[in-house]
Amino acid sequence: MADPVAAKSGFLCMYMSNHPDTLVSYVTYFGKVQGHVTTAKMESIDTKGMTLSYQTKAGPSSKKTVVVSFDPPLLGYEEVKPRLLAMKADADEQLGTVKAPQITSFRLPTAVLQTLIPFGFFIYTMISPEDDPSPVWTLGRFLRSAVGGDKTMYGICAFIGITHSLEALYGAYLSRKHRMPFSVTVAYLSAILMVGFPVTLDLRRRIQQARIDSIMKGQ
Incomplete structure (x- = not known):
């Protein structure tokens, strides 16, 4: 069976090119890349993960790639956006680029x-x-x-x-x-x-x- 996310990899890569800061966060946090990452690009994506290329301050010669796996794997194309948003939230919070959101009310779940x-x-x-x-x-x-x-x-x-x-x-x-x-x-x-x-x-x-x-x- 064809991978539903890989089938739209080209579109997703083009879309994510408009969010370079997000890709840098993925590379730095989930890719565990040391040093200052200056640019990042999504090369491909499927239900199992995404391949990202990146450069550091060393310049063009420092270009490398890293694979960030999805845990658990995506079940379909409809899961791409919420998963990528959740991963960005986790990365930015752990990297200290944003504050953790404040919870100001109590909610008792029906569960x-x-x-x-x-x-x-x-x-x-x-x-x-x-x-x-x-x-x-x-x-x-x-x-x-x-x-x-x-x-x-x-x-x-x-x-x-x-x-x-x-x-x-x-x-x-x-x-x-x-x-x-x-x-x-x-x-x-x-x-x-x-x-x-x-x-x-x-x-x-x-x-x-x-x-x-x-x-x-x-x-």
Whole structure:
């Protein structure tokens, strides 16, 4: 099957020639080229990556090429623009040419509902008393016995606590990097400690979209 991105490589290379600073950022950050890159050009692109030529301060004789791979590979032509924008945002931020976008509000993703339901069952199972014959706790006692008893339940608790704590530390890093107000920081850290991954993933998506929006405004 023909590569859908390679089929439009010529057009994409011509289009990217209007964004030389972006290509320089790709070469410097993703190509891991040392020294001052003065110019860069996209020679070809396909679903697996792009080949870029570049020159440094040494002059025309310094012209070289570097291959920047896409991780993961592109699934189709429609993914080219968002991937290149995301890569430019990452490169510029890491190289210090732009500030990290500020996050000024808290958002609780709807995906937390998918986590809260099983978490609620876990809490119910954890607190189900062994010596209470009430049918309210029958399912809880059965579930606790099915997973291996109290020892397993405590192990699960410890795993959740450690995982969410590590995610909260990462959230604190993102909070500082993206200059969140104190109230927003508290809200995110509290949500991450309680819910974990869905909140962290949504925050990362918000940050990435803010980076892309910043680039689009600058174009």
